[in-house]
Amino acid sequence: MTGLKTNILFDLYNRLSLLMPSIALPVRLYERRKGYTGHTLETTLSGLTVRLDEDKQENLEDGFPTSSTLSIQGQKMKASIFAFKRNQSLKYTKDEGIIFSINGQTHGHLSKSFFSRDSVGMGYLVDSLLVIVDCTELQGRFREDLFMNSRDRLCTGDLRSEIETSFENLTKNHQGLRELRERRRREDIADKLGDSKPLADVIEDLIKKSPTLSKLFIDGVRLPNPFKLTQISAQKIFEGKKFPSFFKLIEEFSQNKPKECPINVKFRIQYKTDAMNDYFDRDSDPGIFSLKINGHEIQSYLLNLWNGYANLNVQLPQNSCVGDLLHFVSTVNDISGVEPFVNEFYVKIQEPAKKQKSTKGERKLPSSDEKGEDSKQKAYLDLPNVWEIRRVDWDKHHFNDESALRVVNNAEQGYDFFVNMDNIHLLTEQKANLKIETKLQEARYKYGMVLIGIAILNDYRTKNNQKPNGEEDVYEKISSVSKIISPILLPMISSLGDLEIEKPKEVEQDN
Numbered sequence: 191m192t193g194l195k196t197n198i199l200f201d202l203y204n205r206l207s208l209l210m211p212s213i214a215l216p217v218r219l220y221e222r223r224k225g226y227t228g229h230t231l232e233t234t235l236s237g238l239t240v241r242l243d244e245d246k247q248e249n250l251e252d253g254f255p256t257s258s259t260l261s262i263q264g265q266k267m268k269a270s271i272f273a274f275k276r277n278q279s280l281k282y283t284k285d286e287g288i289i290f291s292i293n294g295q296t297h298g299h300l301s302k303s304f305f306s307r308d309s310v311g312m313g314y315l316v317d318s319l320l321v322i323v324d325c326t327e328l329q330g331r332f333r334e335d336l337f338m339n340s341r342d343r344l345c346t347g348d349l350r351s352e353i354e355t356s357f358e359n360l361t362k363n364h365q366g367l368r369e370l371r372e373r374r375r376r377e378d379i380a381d382k383l384g385d386s387k388p389l390a391d392v393i394e395d396l397i398k399k400s401p402t403l404s405k406l407f408i409d410g411v412r413l414p415n416p417f418k419l420t421q422i423s424a425q426k427i428f429e430g431k432k433f434p435s436f437f438k439l440i441e442e443f444s445q446n447k448p449k450e451c452p453i454n455v456k457f458r459i460q461y462k463t464d465a466m467n468d469y470f471d472r473d474s475d476p477g478i479f480s481l482k483i484n485g486h487e488i489q490s491y492l493l494n495l496w497n498g499y500a501n502l503n504v505q506l507p508q509n510s511c512v513g514d515l516l517h518f519v520s521t522v523n524d525i526s527g528v529e530p531f532v533n534e535f536y537v538k539i540q541e542p543a544k545k546q547k548s549t550k551g552e553r554k555l556p557s558s559d560e561k562g563e564d565s566k567q568k569a570y571l572d573l574p575n576v577w578e579i580r581r582v583d584w585d586k587h588h589f590n591d592e593s594a595l596r597v598v599n600n601a602e603q604g605y606d607f608f609v610n611m612d613n614i615h616l617l618t619e620q621k622a623n624l625k626i627e628t629k630l631q632e633a634r635y636k637y638g639m640v641l642i643g644i645a646i647l648n649d650y651r652t653k654n655n656q657k658p659n660g661e662e663d664v665y666e667k668i669s670s671v672s673k674i675i676s677p678i679l680l681p682m683i684s685s686l687g688d689l690e691i692e693k694p695k696e697v698e699q700d701n
Contacts, residue, residue, distance in 0.1 A: 241282070249278040251318075252427060253366055257471035259479050259493040260360075262352050266327045268471040269360070272320040273370055277585070279318055288321040288357060290337070290344065297325070297337040298344040300354070303663035308651075309358045311601025312367060313665065314374040317588070319367075321357070324471065356492055359503065362601070366467075366496045375600055378586055378608075379577050428497040430466035432475070433526035437463040437500070439533045445515070448536035452543035453512055459535060461500040469495060469524075477524045483507065484517050506539065514539045574605045576640055581612040595639045595672035597647065597665050607643055609636050619680045631680060638679050643668050 246254070254273040259266065274282075287302035305312040305319050312319065328336070335349045344350050361367060440460045443449040451457040469477045470493070481488045481504070490505040502520070510516070516537045523530040574597075579587055587596050591614040598606045610616075616635050620628050650664040 249274055249281065251275055251370055253467055253497060255471075256364075256366060256467035257469060257476075257495050258360055259470050260353075260356055261481070261489065261491045262356060263332070263349065264487070264489040265329065265332050267353075268324045268476070269357075270322045270324075270468065270471045271361075271364070271367070272322070273315065273367065274318045274320070276318070279320060283320055287316075287319065288323060290323045290325050292325050292328070292333070292337075295341075297333075297341045300344070301663075303666065304354075304357075305361065306599060306663065306665050307358065308599055310361050311599055312361055312371055313598040313600065314371045314378070315367065316665075318370075318374075319361075321361075352490075360492055360494055363501075364494060364496065365499070371601070375606070378583075379575075379606070428467075430469070430498065431464050432466060432469075433524055433528065434463050434465035434469065434477075434522075434531070435528075437461055437465065437522045437531035437533075439535060443535040443537070445517075445536050448515060448538040450538050450540050451506065452540045453506060453510060454542040456503050456505050457537060459502040459504070459518075461502065461533070463495075463498060463500055465495065465500075467495055467497065475525050477522055480521045480523075482519045482521075488518075506537075510539050512539055512541055574607045574640065574644070575600075576607045576609060576636065578611045578636065579608050584610075584612075592673055592676070593669070594676040595643050595668060597643050597668045599665070605647065607640055609639050611636070613676055615677045616680065623680075623684070626684070634683050635680055638683060639672055639676075642672055642675060646671060 251273040255270045258269040258271065260269060261267075283302075285301045286299045287304045288300040289296055290298045302316050302319065304310065305316045325333070325336070332349060335347055336345055336353070338345055438461060440462050443459075449457060449459070465477065466472075470479060479493055481491055481502070488504065489507065492503045494501045494503075504518075506516075516539065517534065518537065519532065519534045521530050521532050579589060579596075584590065584593075587593075587608050587610075589596070589610050591612070593610045594613055595610070596608040598608070600606050611632060613635070616631070620631050623631070646668050647664065650667075
């Protein structure tokens, strides 16, 4: 079998495995050419999840896959989250970010751009994440509401919106993903923390001179605190058990001292356990989680398991009233023969939480564990973090000689702008126009690209009411537009700067 034919068959099978991610039976290709003396006459190909499990030490980050259990409108789904090491996801996926499957067959997916949404904030992991959601337990009517008959995309509607919102919260608040995101960011900007004051001065000067640009910012440009490259002490690798020996609440909420929850928000309960991260969604002997309220199974909740902690987020029932005391019972069970782990807690429903009123030009930051006064953030785009990227770091950013600008939402401090300073059009212009100093050309190019990126971001956020959760991937758009503009940016700046208004010639009057 020729190498080309083998590669075609491998690619074909990879695509088939995306359609049937849970297939467990291996498929074998046999070499039957006469006289062939290769090392082996067969190559084993396994289903997507099987291959991911077999190759996880080489291709997955430590601690992954991890499991989550969702219940939405009473329908249970199990999610497996895979975080790949750099440049390893292409072996398994194309553009798929979240795959929805029934009985091992794909029925729809969300693209990987889902992870770059502002409501998710995992831009640094866009090319490294894959979530496989088992929807086998969905009832018929819910399947019809979620999946198209063609199985190539998802239906639009309330069910899909609720599912997407749940996965946004799951991904954004997943402790393992947050730690990985920050590590990736540290790697991407290491040794690039230069003096940002020149950029601040240039942008501030431009804003003062241009009413149009000033609309992109509020008064008083401030330089955000650059990423803190703090040393994080090495943590002990968590080694969970296949069948946990305990699964218990970290904090007890009794009938006399219940957990208080405003009626218009979700509440969170945290457990401590020694279960493996994929305990609830693995193919072999998974754990089973159930949650009841006043004796009835609850409709909507999200359970996330990571390195010995299980976070349970619960949506209060629609018929709840202020003053109600709700009795919850959670049960964790498996086939180990150990008695189920039963935990009970009480929740007292309080008056609705009042939304903080914000003044024009600022918004309240999300709540955190940090003590102190609530901090404020500008409502529009602050001065971004800008990093110069050279050829040696192209692979980290998927750059080539024509790439110009990459923007990443870092979730914590706004946006990181990565400018390709070895862009072929920039280098060509520098060689062709030796009259202009190289550093000046680089500065023009860098600042020009930053302003283009800011303008596109501002337009996108304005159109989407600061909730860019639509199908358009604004970050891909920035990369594409900047690539298109890069050949003409410097010539345009230089030529327009030399333009002069031609004065009309005086008309000679007849004597």
